Amino acid sequence: MLTQIHPKLPMRDKAETKKYYIDRLGFSQLGSDDFPDYLMLKKDQIEIHFFLFAEIDTKDNYGMVYIRVSDIDTLYQSLLDNKVEIHPNGSLHTKPWRQREFSLLDPDSNLLTFGEGI
Known part of the structure; x- marks a missing residue:
């Protein structure tokens, strides 16, 4: 019985990854810094x-995650207000598959796509 999924993505620099996700995207850290490679x-x-x-x-990183959200318009605007760079081809749009989606790239070119069903 599956209950959760926690994707694992590559990072080049732990401090840079932490700064981006915590300061720019509003994440918080779980655990401690005891593991320098994780x-x-x-x-x-x-x-x-x-x-x-x-x-x-x-240029060769194909890490990507699709994140389902609620109130995508508010999330999108909050990222714009925080000057988070949206992927050049990933601005907020309604897709033919009945999802409103946008995408961004983290500092390691992991693609994060956010989507909400309509």
Whole structure:
């Protein structure tokens, strides 16, 4: 019986990843800094975990997560207000599959897509 999923994405620099997700996206850290090669972050009901991959070429990173949300318009506006860069091809749109979605890239080019059913 499956109950949760916590995606694991690559990070090149733990401090930079923490700063982006905590300061820009409003996540908080789970656990401690006892593990220099691993990071766990949480916001509302989701967790994202990160593993150190210092050598990853961001042009070759295909890490991606689809995050279901409620009140996507408010979330999108709050990110714009916080000057979070939205993916150039990922502004908020209603898709043919009846989702309102937008996307952004984190500092390691992990693609985060946020979506809400309509």
